[in-house]
Structures are given as C-alpha cells and as structure tokens.
Amino acid sequence: MNDTSNNPRPSNFIRQIIDADLASGKNGSRVATRFPPEPNGYLHIGHAKSIVLNFGIAQDYHGTCNLRFDDTNPAKEDIEYVESIKQDVQWLGFKWTHLYYASDYFDKLYDFALQLIKLGKAYVCDLSFEQMREYRGTLTQPGKDSPYRNRSVAENLGLFDRMRKGEFPDGSRVLRAKIDMASPNINLRDPTIYRIKKDAEHHQTGSKWCIYPMYDYAHCLSDMLEGITHSLCTLEFEDHRPLYDWVLDVLKAPCHPQQIEFSRLNLEYTVMSKRKLTELVQKKLVDGWNDPRMPTIAGLRRRGFTPESIRDFCLRIGVTKADNIVEMSLLEDCIRNDLNERAIRRMAVLHPLKVLITNYPYDKVERLTAANHPQKAEFGNREIAFCAEIFIDRNDFMESPPKGFKRLIPGGEVRLRYGYVIRCDEVIKDAGGTVQELHCSYDAATLGTNPVGRKVAGVIHWVSARHAIRAKLRLYDRLFIVPNPDVQGSRENKDYTAYLNPDSLHINSVAVLEPALANAKPQDRFQFEREGYFCLDEQSPDGAPLVFNRTVTLRDTWAKSDK
RNA sequence: UGGGGUGUCGCCAAGCGGUAAGGCACUGGAUUUUGAUUCCAGCAUACCUAGGUUCGAAUCCUAGCACCCCAGCCA
Secondary structure, eight states, X not given: OOOGGGSOOOOOHHHHHHHHHHHTTGGGGOOEEEEOOOSSSOOBHXXXXXXXXXHHHHHHTTOEEEEEXXXXXXXXXXXXXXXXXXXXXXXXXXXXXXXXXXGGGHHHHHHHHXXXXXXXXXXXXXXXXXXXXXXXXXXXXXXXXOTTTTOOHHHHHHHHHHHHTTOSOTTSOEEEEOSOTTOSSGGGSSOEEEEEOSSOOBTTTBTSOSEEEOHHHHHHHHHHHTTOSEEEEEGGGGGGHHHHHHHHHHTTOSOOOEEEEEOOOOBTTSOOOHHHHHHHHHTTSSSSTTOTTSSBHHHHHHHTOOHHHHHHHHHHHOOOSSOOOBOHHHHHHHHHHHHHHHOEEEOEESSEEEEEETTSOTTOOEEEEEESSTTOGGGOEEEEEEOSEEEEEGGGBOSSOOTTOOSBOTTOEEEETTSOEEEEEEEEEOTTSOEEEEEEEEEGGGTTSOOSSSOOOOEEOEEETTTOEEEEEEEEOOSBSSSOHHHHHHHHTOOGXXXXXXXXXXXXXXXXXXXXXGGOOTTOEEEETTTEEXXXXXXXXXXXXXXXXXXXXXXXXXXXXXX
C-alpha cells in the first residue's frame, strides 16, 4: 500500500530540539509526549497535525505518548466527545501508551493548591468578575493588587476548604496564583487557578467536585505527573509558558516538561476553530459533526478519506511557527495519491443518455472483461454486461463540440471503455430540441484492439441500460466560497457563515451504476472511472438504495482548459 | 503606547556564514482503451526593507516595516 507512515518522517524544529536533548542526556534520554484534547467537540484535521506530531515522535524516538483528556471544564464537555476522540485517534492509526484524564489528578491538584497557599503563592479572591477585569489593567497599563491579595495563609486555607465544600455560589470566589499584577504579560497578573462550578455534573467525576482547576494550572501539573518530557502545543499558548514554568518551579516539581509551541493548521475554504465547527453543527448549517463537508476526522472518514492520506498530509505540511494557510489541493493530492493505488475501478454514469446500438442483435447480451485496476493485474477483473441499450454520460456527447473535444459527436466515433468503438449515426430529440437518445452503430472488430486505418482518440465510460443499478450520489464541494472565511469575515465585518457555499452538496439521484457495485459495503472506496473517487456511505442501511459520497474528483485537465 | 511571536516561489517548507532542497500548484512535452495514472522538462541571481560586519550573509549586527496572538472564573 501507499502508507507513508512507514517512511521516515521529515524533521522539524521540534525534532531538532529533541535530538539536542537526547544528545545532551537531558531527561535521561527519555522522550514522552501527550495529546491533550478537551472533550468539548470532535477532532478536526488540525488535531490530526498534533496527533501525528506527538504520536509520531513517540514512535520514532521509542518513547511514549499518552492520550489525556483535558477535562477541567465540565460545563462544556460531554462523554460523546470523549468517545469520538478515542475512536478518531485509533482510526488514524495510533495507540496511546496510557489513557488519562486531567480529572484523574483532581485530588493531587487540590493538594498542590494547598501547598501553593501555604507557600504564600496563592490566595482566595472575592472580587467579582467585573472587578477582576478592572483590577487586571490593560495591555498597556499595569493591573493593581486585589484587596484580598494579602490574606493570611490560615484564612486562605479556610476559605479554599469552604469553596471545595460548596459553601459559596459560582462566581463569588476564586483561587488565584500570587505572581505580579504589574507584569507586562497579562497571564501573570495573578491568574485564576480554581473556580467554583457547583451545578456542573462532570462526565468523569460526577458531583464529587464543585471547584475545578483552570487549564494553566492543571496542564503543567498533569504533564509533570505523567513525566512528559516535551509538551507540544499551539502558538497561542506561548504567552502562557512563563505561567507553566512558574507553577512547576514554585512547587519544586521533580520533573519539568519543556513546552514547545508550533503554529496551528489552517486550511483553505474551511474553518478550523472548534467554536465555529460547533456552531455549524448546532445551527444545523451542516448535517452533524461527521458531515462529509466538515474538516473533522469523522467528516473526512465519512467522505472517504483514508487514515493513510491524512497522515501523509500531516507529514507533508510540516511543523513550524509560521502562520500558514494550506491549499486544499495538497489535501486532495494526498487522497488521490492513496486512492489511485488502492481503489477498485468501476463505471458509473452520472447523467445518463440512452444509446441504442442499432446494428447489435437486440436480444443479445455479451459479457465483457474489465480490469479492476489498469496498472495492477493482481486486483483481478470483473465482467460487465453489454447489449444494444446502454447509457453514456450527457457530457460525453456534443452536437457542436469545442476544438479538441475527444468524445462523441454526430457522425464521430468513440471507444466504449473495455468495449467496442461506436459511431453516432442519429441524434433523437424531443419537441424542445433536447437530445433524448442516440442511435449508434458498433464496429465488431474493435473489441480489445484498435481499428485499422483510423484513430479513435476518445474513450468514454458507460453501463448497460438493462443491467444498471441505481444509486444516490452525494457530490461535495468546498464548504465556503472564499479561501479564508475568518479573515475575510473580519475584514468585511461579516459573520463567517455569510461565506458558506450554497452548492457544497449536490445530490444526484439519476446516476446508473454497473451491477458489481450492488454488493459494496459501507466505507468501501471505488474510483468511478473518469469521474472521481467515491465511497459507500457508512450509514447506508442494508437493502436501502445505495448512497455513495464523492471523496474527490479525478484531476481534469480538459475541464480546466479554456477549450 | 505593553508583552509574546512570525516574515524564503501562488501555497506549504528545507536552509543553522561557503554561494537558494523538496512537495503542492502551474506550464510545456511523451506514453495511455480513464482528457486519470506514469514519465520527462521548465518554474526564486533571490530570501520583508534599509544599512552594516565579512573574502563570502537567507543565515551575524543595527534600524525599520508588515502580519499573528494576549486584557475568560475557556482551552
């Protein structure tokens, strides 16, 4: 197969850091990473970049990689997301060393908070949300100390204990790290590390806790507790690194993971923020998280993408700190490249036009042999029925063709793929002038061999009208009509949904397919010759009409030309 | 006007002081019973700008410029 995951992974600046650490004997020559999603949505291809990075490094350096759910905010999380994330990581082809939840550490995290208080490095603050914002200052002005900043250790201990016991309402008090209200880095202006959430039912810990740690506090300690050596995250956390280090330093942590930031993936014609993807789902602008138009792993899977192609994509885009927006053509190349190698070929006519072969015995049926893959004999052959009535695609016939048109024209010849050469003798039209049917004649001497004395340039696909099966085809196009809905939206002061592509899904219910497709199984992938790669929808129920999703079209240099 | 980042071909991205990898896209051409695949060729005297150091700079220094992130009791 065409699995690039077996190829050496390209290096990047993070691997260079690890190489240097290994060379200097840091971390006892151990490499431990983790992939830490919050279960508040489905994974998308941006997460795949992080997954391939983290798990790939663990594989290549003979290290470990944990899957850890960063589940510190029960209000936004759900067990459905936990399950989908596990499934998606596995589907991508990775095995975690350990499965953890940040909530596994809630007891330890609480004890560390007690330590912080005893060290005089944390205090309970009674400021309201609004007051807190005022006291924080602005980007250019320093903040000012909270009036509660200098409470005694005993008072802080007592208050924090009562917070834990549920004696105070949500929002009334928080535990804050005591760092520096005048820091030019806003994240260091006494950040909140614990807040009260009394009525949230946590998907893992139930109602055991009514206070929950904040990301900045929980993440570094979780990394530490797992003995992570390299904590890889995206660029927006760069400003948080001093806080990450502060917590571990103050607590004199026995292990201090190194946080390294890389830029997140942006893909043209889609959005990648979980907030926006959630909105698309909730407002039913798409048909759920696994809608094949979504950049989610579940969506790409349903669209027909292979795990190999997504891994390949993640390797090809690289890992840097530069802002980027990757063209869709790269992702398309990855899936075409993989499917070209492994997809069985079939014929499907999307816009059927009836053709009567007038000189072929009307009642005769012939079985022709067609290769399942033109370059791979080991894929075997299948038989296709041929008779006097067939369907070809309307797009393969033109009465007044542009220059260079190689398909069927009145009086012209074309090769039927894996069949005979036919000539169009007569065009039958209805009263409105629409072509209804073509009357053609076939050349019996052209099966498997070229006619002598003349060249037939075109080859078109077809199916027997008497044997064809019907199916529903879902033809997908880009979700948005502009390359960068986020940027365009803020520039034009519009919501990104204003750029949704109204034609991102086209349903074709008239397509006719060769009968061999009847026993396709959900997720089976095919190349419909000259059309594209399709996969049987995972939700096609047994017995119901087949539904195929178009993964991607074939490259089409003819359609691209000006003609 | 604060802090943190980033700037190499249309897009991604190597390069780490010795004279601009690679992939995608694009453009030619060959082969082809998929206008697919495959193959072959082309595609940055140039690295945000301006100075400087050096025999030599995308790489070092200085000063600018542009863009991204940060003022959640989100992650």
